[in-house]
Amino acid sequence: MAGGKTLTPKDVIYWYDGSYEGFLCCVFQCYQNRERPCDIWQLCRPETSLFPQTEILTDPVRAARVEASIRKMGQGVRRLMMYGFLNDSDGKELKLLRFLELCYQEGPRVMGQLAHPDVAAVMELEQQVSHEACKYREVLRFQEREGMLGAVIRPHHCVLPLLQNHFCDRLPEEDFVIFDNSHYLALLKRGKKVEYLELQEPVILPTPEAQEKQYQEMWKAFFKALTIEERRNYALQRSNLPKRYWEYMVEMQD
Amino acid sequence: MELLRKLEILADSAKYDVACTSSGSGRKGQPGKIGNTVQAGLCHTFTADGRCVSLLKVLLTNICAYDCKYCVNRRSNDLPRAAFTPRELAQLTIEFYRRNYIEGLFLSSAVLKNPDYTMEQMIQALELLRGEYGFNGYIHAKTIPGADPALVRRLGLLADRLSVNIELPSEASLSLLAPDKGRKAIFRPMGQIAQTAQENSRELQVYRSAPKFAPAGQSTQMIVGATPETDYQILNLTQGLYKKYSLKRVFFSAYIPVVEDSRLPALDVKPPLLREHRLYQADWLLRYYQFDAGEILDKENPNFNPYLDPKCNWAVNHYHLFPVDVNRAPYEMLLRVPGIGPRSAKRIRTARRQQSLDWEGLRRLGVVLKRAQYFITCKGYAGPHSPRREMVVRSLLDPKAFGYGSYQTSMFDNDTPLLAEAAPQVQQLAQEGMAPALAAKTVEEETVKWLAAKL
Numbered sequence: 001m002a003g004g005k006t007l008t009p010k011d012v013i014y015w016y017d018g019s020y021e022g023f024l025c026c027v028f029q030c031y032q033n034r035e036r037p038c039d040i041w042q043l044c045r046p047e048t049s050l051f052p053q054t055e056i057l058t059d060p061v062r063a064a065r066v067e068a069s070i071r072k073m074g075q076g077v078r079r080l081m082m083y084g085f086l087n088d089s090d091g092k093e094l095k096l097l098r099f100l101e102l103c104y105q106e107g108p109r110v111m112g113q114l115a116h117p118d119v120a121a122v123m124e125l126e127q128q129v130s131h132e133a134c135k136y137r138e139v140l141r142f143q144e145r146e147g148m149l150g151a152v153i154r155p156h157h158c159v160l161p162l163l164q165n166h167f168c169d170r171l172p173e174e175d176f177v178i179f180d181n182s183h184y185l186a187l188l189k190r191g192k193k194v195e196y197l198e199l200q201e202p203v204i205l206p207t208p209e210a211q212e213k214q215y216q217e218m219w220k221a222f223f224k225a226l227t228i229e230e231r232r233n234y235a236l237q238r239s240n241l242p243k244r245y246w247e248y249m250v251e252m253q254d
Numbered sequence: 255m256e257l258l259r260k261l262e263i264l265a266d267s268a269k270y271d272v273a274c275t276s277s278g279s280g281r282k283g284q285p286g287k288i289g290n291t292v293q294a295g296l297c298h299t300f301t302a303d304g305r306c307v308s309l310l311k312v313l314l315t316n317i318c319a320y321d322c323k324y325c326v327n328r329r330s331n332d333l334p335r336a337a338f339t340p341r342e343l344a345q346l347t348i349e350f351y352r353r354n355y356i357e358g359l360f361l362s363s364a365v366l367k368n369p370d371y372t373m374e375q376m377i378q379a380l381e382l383l384r385g386e387y388g389f390n391g392y393i394h395a396k397t398i399p400g401a402d403p404a405l406v407r408r409l410g411l412l413a414d415r416l417s418v419n420i421e422l423p424s425e426a427s428l429s430l431l432a433p434d435k436g437r438k439a440i441f442r443p444m445g446q447i448a449q450t451a452q453e454n455s456r457e458l459q460v461y462r463s464a465p466k467f468a469p470a471g472q473s474t475q476m477i478v479g480a481t482p483e484t485d486y487q488i489l490n491l492t493q494g495l496y497k498k499y500s501l502k503r504v505f506f507s508a509y510i511p512v513v514e515d516s517r518l519p520a521l522d523v524k525p526p527l528l529r530e531h532r533l534y535q536a537d538w539l540l541r542y543y544q545f546d547a548g549e550i551l552d553k554e555n556p557n558f559n560p561y562l563d564p565k566c567n568w569a570v571n572h573y574h575l576f577p578v579d580v581n582r583a584p585y586e587m588l589l590r591v592p593g594i595g596p597r598s599a600k601r602i603r604t605a606r607r608q609q610s611l612d613w614e615g616l617r618r619l620g621v622v623l624k625r626a627q628y629f630i631t632c633k634g635y636a637g638p639h640s641p642r643r644e645m646v647v648r649s650l651l652d653p654k655a656f657g658y659g660s661y662q663t664s665m666f667d668n669d670t671p672l673l674a675e676a677a678p679q680v681q682q683l684a685q686e687g688m689a690p691a692l693a694a695k696t697v698e699e700e701t702v703k704w705l706a707a708k709l
Contacts, residue, residue, distance in 0.1 A: 114605040115615030138296045142353045149352065167354075169283040170290045170391075174352065218258050218346070219355050225265040226311065227301040230510045230525055233674055236304025240297070250355075251299055 007036040007101060013049060016056045018042040020085050021063035023093060027100060028062040029054075036101075040093035073103050076111040084125040086158045088183075095121045133162035139245045142176060143205060144212050149176035152203055152248050160187045164194060179203040205248075216250050223251040255336060261346070263336040267316040267327050268362055271419075271475065272505040276308040276357035276392045278470030279414040289351060289358070289391030291414060296357050309360035309394060310350055314338055314376055318364035322432040324421075324480050326512050327364045337366070340379035344387050351391055358392030358414075359383065369401040373409060380412040392470075397447075399439035406443050407450060407467070415470035415502070418444045420495075423488045427481035430517055447472045448499045471502035478533060479526040480509035480518055484556035486547075489536055493547040496540065506533045527675045528655060532558040539564055542596050543589045560677040561701045566592050566650040569629060573709050576629040577637040581610045592650055593626030625649050643706040651701065656680055656694040 007030055014029065014037045016022035026040055038051060045053075070078050084096050099122040103110050113119050132155055140163070142149040149171070153159075160180050167176065168189055178187045184199040208216060246252040277295030297306035313327075315337035321329045338346075343359075350356045361379065366372045376395060383389045395413035397406050410416050418440055422428045425437045447468065454467035474495065478488065492504045508525035511518065536558070539545035543565065550564050551557070559567045569576065569592050578587050580602055588599040601619045605611060612633040617623055628646045631637040638646075657676030676684075676694070683693035 109608065112604055112608050114601050115609070115611055115618050117614075117618065120618035134296075137292075138298050140354050144353070151354070171288060171352065172283050172285050173288065214258075215349050215353065218261055219350060219353070221258055221262050222265045222310070222312075223299065223301060223307065225262045226269045226305075226307060228269055228303050228305075228510065231303035231305075231508075231527065231674065233304040234302060235673065237300045237302055240304060240306065241300040249299065250353075 005031065005034060005104075007031070007034055010035040010037060011051050012037045013039045013041060013051050013053045014056050015041040015043060015053055017058055019058060020082070021060060022056065022058040023085060023096070024063040024066040025058050026056045026093065027066050027097060028059075029056050030097065036097065039091075040097070069104075070100070072108075074108045074111065077103055077108070080122050080126050083129045083162075084122050086129045086161065087125040088157045089125070089128075092125055095125060129157045129159065129162070132157050133159040135245060136163060137166050139241070139249055140178065141248055141250050143208055143216070143250075145206070145209060147175070149174055150179070150205060151176070152179045152181055152205055154181045154244075154247060156182070158183050158185070160185055160196070163187065164189075168194060220251050257342060257346070260336045260338060260342070261312065263334050264312040264314075264316060264338065267333075267364070268311045268313045268360070270326065270507065270510070271311060271360070271362060271396075272305075272507045273394065273417060273473050273475055273503065274306055274308050274311055274360060275473075275503065276394075278502050279392065281390065281469075284390055287388040287390040288348065289389055291357070291390075291392045295392075298354070298356055308357045309392065310347055310356045310358070311360040312338070312343070312362075314343070314361060314363040314372075314379060315366050316364045317366055319367060320365050320432075320434040322421075322434060323513065323515050323517060324431050324477060324509070328513075331513070338379070340375075340382045343379050344383040344389070347383055348387050348389060351389070358389075358394070360394040360396075362396035363398065365398060369398040370405060372398050373401040373405040377405065377408050377412065380409070384412055394470075397443050399435045399443065401443070403443070403446050406446055410447065410450060410468040411465050413468055415473060416447050416468045417473045417475070418447070419475050420444075421476060422481055423476050423478070423483040423491055424481070427483065431480070444472065444474070444499050444501075451500075471500070473501055473503040473505065475505035475507055477509050478506045478530055479523075485529070485533065485536075485558050486551040486553065486556035488533060489540075489547045489551055492533075492537060493540055504537060506530050506537075524674075524681070528560055528677055529558065531654065531675060532560070532564060536564045544586055560679075561651055561655045561697075562705070563652050565590070566625070566652075570647070570650065570705060570709060577631045578629065580616065580630050580632045581606050591626055591629045593622035593624065593629070643709045644702050646709065647702050647705040651698065656698050657684075657690060 012035065014026050016026050030036060070081055080099070081096060084092060098118045102116065102118045106113070110119060114123070136153055136155060136159055140151050140153055142151045158180070160178060163178060164187055167178070175190045177189070179199065180186065181202040186197040186199055188195050188197055275295050276291065277293065279291045280293035281291040283290040295308060297308050299307045301307060316327045316333070317335045317337060318327045318329055326333065347359045351358065361376055363372050363376055366375065380393060380395065393413045394415045394417065395409050397409060397416055397418050399418065420440050421432055421435065428435065428437060450467050451471065454464070457464040458466065476488070495501045495504055508527050508530040509519065510525045511521045511523055514521055536550050539550060540547065549568060558564060562570065569590065578591060580588065585599055585603050588594050588602055589596065594602070598620045602611065605615065605619060610633045613623070613635050616632060628638050628641055628649065654673060654675045655677040657673045657680050677697065680693050680697050683696065684690045
């Protein structure tokens, strides 16, 4: 890797396939050409920009070289890059690229420069993702069908990989599937095997079986019984649990 | 009786127990079992009163031999009664857990026949859950005051956290309102749990596989507002509990009148929610901000300022110590700056090793500059230029105390009702017929003047 070399801004747009490896290949390309593109896109949109657009092909060998260079910076940087990449906001690629530039200049001590704009930007990306993943560990609701557990989520960021370890460790003897309706991705765990599947369309969970229905009713009754009327406080409830999470929560449906 | 109906009754009876956390114990899953625990705990949902639901919080039974005045489950109260069988409870826990509704079980019970008998029933239920059902998730169990120490030990080996409720903040109140529970019956198990936990940690140093005794420690709770103790007394007691019994948490619960009794506040008294909130804030200062109870309150000021959180109150009373230089001040001092919490203080400590921090840098670290600006200096910022004292005070006021939270942006809308946490004075003005928004504004202006004069 061209460590320590600086990039010069250039009026060009990169586009890649949207995978992490693909993004690492964009980084490789930047350093090969010594240029920093003005934007990095996940698809080609020829009509929307005056700047020339370059397609960056995903090459596992190049990706592995960049990955190795990130590994050298320590766990902290690697985590920021991977979690930051799961963020689904626009412009994350440029933020990550700028952060990586700083890493190559400063080395592992970059993790101490928390107030640096490029570091702070990536930490924000990472925090949004971690926070949402943490929230979904809590509010995700499984329902049972023919002995298998299934759940649907609709997260802003691509949090499925961050749910994998948690639920596999927690339910080692269960088979389950989690559908991500905003990224059209599913996490399937069968026995000890875990795989990711792409979805063609959003998943709608079927109406629950009789026994499942019973447990849902009991959970709702329990939830209702716990509320203390004298302390009713919807504002607090919503600030602790924003409404966007309610969609697939059993106890929030009437 | 149908299981659903039982669950309703026994959850309703347990709802006044505040401790619903699943923290303090991190344990990996095991093949062949179900469940793990997360060190920081998880909150699976929030009820309409805004409280977190983390555990299946139920009583084993609400059939009680005691007659404690403040308690809904007292013998003399006419209430539907029920009891779970151990198997029903285990099954329910597992099925809820699989569906990711809960982190585990919070098991408490009314006193059925006598304390020992009750504890044996609880142990039986937990043994079934841990053994036959292979449950490896979180269990919080409540010990019954007056039970045999050998039973407390057995319960601790099954549970992650134990708790003994001290119920009321002084012995006098206790003997007045809970004549069946003595002070000894409460503090003896607490001492025993603390000691057993200490012995257990030594055992674990020698034998890694020794059975763990309540790895998430113990907690307690007390009712606030039913009896005449001051905040200072309560806070001192809290600090004592942390130090003497190494408790993990002390919970407070605002008294909600459930019964007409000459020894208790009248039925129309509102629960002191703001006071409870201030106690929790002070509790946080003890646990995470290195404050001492004597710094937060003292004999001359035995009660909290309703309009400021305790930390801002301290800053107002010690205004002469500020501003501090964020690039040099010790960590302990950073923690005392309004607008800087443990998280941003730690970040400042890390970040300033490599470069000195300026205004923008602080903002990026998450410092709340709206409040901190009057109390700090940093690179390129020499502190406030003789700020108007009213402005300093205004930045510190707690909006909750005036009845509007972050969700009520248009407080001047006359129909907006006050938050339940609004300060007693605001509530009173509103009750006397003043529009809520005007009442809030009036009290706010007076408070600003009063505090500014103090500064």
